[in-house]
Amino acid sequence: MSKLILGIDAGNHMAKVAGPYGTDCYRTAICDWFERDIVESHGADDMEFEINERKGFAGSIAVYEDEFGGGSMFGDTKAHEDTKIRVLLAIYRYGKKYGIDITDVSLVTGQPIVSHKDADKKRIQDMLTGHHSFTVNDENISFNIVEVGVGAEGSGAFWSDVEDGALRIIDIGSGTINAASIVSKRYINNASSTFNFGMETVNNKEDLAGVARGIIRNTTILKWDRADNVRLCGGIAKDILPFIEQHYGNAALIRPTLQEGSRIVVADPVFANAIGFYKLARNAFG
Structure with missing residues (x-):
């Protein structure tokens, strides 16, 4: 072909x-x-x-x-x-x-x-x-x-479901978790990072509430606000969403x-x- x-x-x-x-x-x-x-x-x-x-x-x-x-x-x-x-x-x-x-x-x-x-x-x-x-x-x-x-x-995940305005993306992987900030389709370096833990490296992968707390702590260091529009992706995204929503009320799954x-x-x-x-x-x- x-x-x-x-x-x-x-x-x-x-x-x-x-x-x-x-x-x-x-x-x-x-x-x-x-x-x-x-x-x-x-x-x-x-x-x-x-x-x-x-x-x-x-x-x-x-x-x-x-x-x-x-x-x-x-x-x-x-x-x-x-x-x-x-x-x-x-x-x-x-x-x-x-x-x-x-x-x-x-x-x-x-x-x-x-x-x-x-x-x-x-x-x-x-x-x-x-x-x-x-x-x-x-x-x-x-x-x-x-x-x-x-x-x-x-930030690559953003292009699978493009939205206007400001967006925070949490990409939950097995070895790392990526937190990306996108504003008007532009990547913002100083509000984005990689956290050196993931669903296969935490001590208790069944403790989704604990993993969510770790994500929230690390994203607040990046000065993410509770009212931000947050989007989740990754294999565990559906299951962990309710725990992320407890802090980020505008959190939703990427589609x-x-x-x-x-x-x-x-x-x-x-x-x-x-x-x-x-x-x-x-x-x-x-």
């Missing part, structure tokens, strides 16, 4: 992809390869891969089989090899899901706000751009990534909209960054 344009949110817990045919997601756990005595299926996203001479498992299988636990590299930057593997597997899965013979890809992916610096962005662009040949589940995969943009997580063929679909808030990145990619590379 001709050039495919995608938005890819290569998260520490899930990779989310948005493009012209719809969305996809998979569990981004990765572990080293080993000989299996019993070949057990752990999920529809189980993948055995070899990329750049690194052999391993990805998806649900890696959650269960990783001897070092967790299966994900956390931190406040995506400029590392695991991101490359997550993105390549995301493109492979998108092609399989929608029956696309992919040759050339242009994409926008994300980086936490605190690390959205030129050096880290260039590192991500350099490691993704170019020709890639690898194997997944004994299938030979080959395509070119011809253009790469790097957006800021949180990401995506055109799938002739239909306009409202997606789950977990896809907000991916859809925002896709719209940015389409404008930049379309």
Whole structure:
């Protein structure tokens, strides 16, 4: 096919992809390869891969089989090899899901706000751009990534559900939480940040009230006001919203909209960054 344009949110817990045919997601756990005595299926996203001479498992299988636990590299930057593997597997899965013979890809992916610096962005662009040949589940995969943009997580989600005026965005991830301030479609640096905790790194991930208090404390340091228009995205957004609303009365979920063929679909808030990145990619590379 001709050039495919995608938005890819290569998260520490899930990779989310948005493009012209719809969305996809998979569990981004990765572990080293080993000989299996019993070949057990752990999920529809189980993948055995070899990329750049690194052999391993990805998806649900890696959650269960990783001897070092967790299966994900956390931190406040995506400029590392695991991101490359997550993105390549995301493109492979998108092609399989929608029956696309992919040759050339242009994409926008994300980086936490605190690390959205030129050096880290260039590192991500350099490691993704170019020709890639690898194997997944004994299938030979080959395509070119011809253009790469790097957006800021949180503020990227804004473009999935554009609103006028002043907006605060809370993007709740597994390893970090991004807080972005947008005024008249412009990003405000001194009222935005990345908090170095997420739903997979807190001591008690079931304590949503406690996580909400942590978010509220950190955003008030940024001088966010109780009356601000706050929008939430991320996998836990729906569940944590009632606790955020106790302080920010004008809080609501982001409603990401995506055109799938002739239909306009409202997606789950977990896809907000991916859809925002896709719209940015389409404008930049379309």
